[in-house]
Amino acid sequence: MIPLDASSAAQALSGVHRATGTSAEEAYARAVWSVLVEPGDGVAGALVSAYGAAEALRLAPEIDDPEVRKARARWMPRLQPSAVGAAIDAARRCGASLVVPGDRDWPVRFDDLDAHAPIALWRRGASAHAESPAVALVGARASTAYGEGVAADLAADLAAAGVAVVSGAAYGIDGACHRAALSAGGATVAFLAGGVDRAYPRGHEGLLTRIAETGAVWSETPCGAAPTKWRFLARNRLIAAMADAVVVVEAGWRSGSLNTAAHAATLGRALGAVPGPVTSAASAGCHRVLREFDGVCVTSSADVLEMLGAASPGPPAGEQGRTDETTRLLDALSPRSGRSTDEVARRSGLAPDEAAILLGFAELEGRVMRDDDGGWRTVGRDRSTRRRTG
Known part of the structure; x- marks a missing residue:
């Protein structure tokens, strides 16, 4: 059996995972999942997203769903406590860390992968650079x-x-x-x-x-x-x-x-x-x-x-503050896929009402456009120039 209680999980992860917002049971369960599944397993990702890693482990043997039954057949041969322990021991020996969603060092960019996001990551090195460009x-x-x-x-x-x-x-x-x-x-x-x-x-x-x-x-x-x-x-x-x-x-x-x-x-x-x-x-x-x-x-x-949006021309005098916020806004957008106002606000660190106002200004300037479904995306430089001069 795989121990999922708090004390057993904490002991198993000693020296490998630092509790920074994620419970020991959840972190340990994600370590188990990383041994069970191949990278990008969408069925496992959906289960973990729906129930949490620990509860998904408990429920996986009982869920009567064709996709889960098929996935279970490939997971179960790997469900061995010795394999999980060996992976954690190897991480401990090489100085690797377990990093999971909810930890301070988790790269939030991976959330864009949805069900195919990694369930857990193993890292050598103390610097994550998760927030750097x-x-x-x-x-x-x-x-x-x-x-x-x-x-x-x-x-x-x-x-x-x-x-x-x-x-x-x-x-x-x-x-x-x-x-x-x-x-x-x-x-x-x-x-x-x-x-x-x-x-x-x-x-x-x-x-x-x-x-x-x-x-x-x-x-x-x-x-x-x-x-x-x-x-x-x-x-x-x-x-x-x-x-x-x-x-x-x-x-x-x-x-x-x-x-x-x-x-x-x-x-x-x-x-x-x-x-x-x-x-x-x-x-x-x-x-x-x-x-x-x-x-x-x-x-x-x-x-x-x-x-990356780092080479835009300098702002007119008196507009530095608004332009700095607009740069953050544009950094949060993509030229290829539309993003909602709330998503732009989350990525830019702006309040949703501030993001909405700045998006309106940027649309008037021809720097962003709205999709048919209401999402926002950046406009290519040549198109933006035509809109301002047309």
């Missing part, structure tokens, strides 16, 4: 000198500007981005497809240690878990969700980086790509992003900062 820089493992050079320049400039660089710690573009961000003295965050106690690729063991010293290494698979093809694909949604913008630096026609780009587009994250020579197969995926995903053409860090 973040950009995911991704690309091919089989990168060229051109791609790695551009990746390093982008990462170093963004890190120096206070932007957290997010990537997947793979060889090629990912590694170049992490190293450049560290060299610039900035923050970088890595997401792994296996446990955070297992350096993958092995050649990046030292790099991952450096990342954990100043940033964070994350995984939703428990310690001891091996990376698999599916887990790499599932991991990509976390890279996209953690970032405010995703940039594909160099990628072939069928690169896994396009999977990250697709997640970014679905989540409404700003999406860009670095163009390459039209004759280069290594950049064919980037050109697909520009053509098929309507990605922003990125040629420098200034383009990326503009995607």
Whole structure:
């Protein structure tokens, strides 16, 4: 049996989870779920969302639903107290922490994934950078000198500007981005497809240690878990969700980086790509992003900062206060998916009535538009200019 009482749960998580708003039973139950399910399991996510992690564990064997019965068949072989204990012990040995929703360090951006949000996360590193502006820089493992050079320049400039660089710690573009961000003295965050106690690729063991010293290494698979093809694909949604913008630096026609780009587009994250020579197969995926995903053409860090809304012109005299709030408002919007006034208020930290007033001003200025369903989204710069001058 899996102990879910407060004292047993607290003892099991000793040295792994710091109580920062989540009960020991709930945190321990989420650790159990992370052992039971594969990343992104929507059935488990829906149950946990509906009942809470601990109660979902208790009810899962009894729920008479076709989807739950099918899911239960894949969960039950993993329901072993020894497996849960081994994962927690491995986390304790490598100094990893369990982070769950409700904890201070939980990245709230993951809430956008709904039922496919991670049930729990394991982290090496003391700094979460959950609230910092973040950009995911991704690309091919089989990168060229051109791609790695551009990746390093982008990462170093963004890190120096206070932007957290997010990537997947793979060889090629990912590694170049992490190293450049560290060299610039900035923050970088890595997401792994296996446990955070297992350096993958092995050649990046030292790099991952450096990342954990100043940033964070994350995984939703428990310690001891091996990376698999599916887990790499599932991991990509976390890279996209953690970032405010995703940039594909160099990628072939069928690169896994396009999977990250697709997640970014679905989540409404700003999406860009670095163009390459039209004759280069290594950049064919980037050109697909520009053509098929309507990605922003990125040629420098200034383009990326503009995607984040950080490169807008200065305000007229006397309007600094309103413009600062408008910047927060625009940062909370997406050009691709509409968001309600309440959601914009939550993301920007403004009161709902303040957000509504500022949205009205921004609409008059042609900077935002309202969807047919009442949601708000940002307007492209060229369209905004036409509205102001037309």
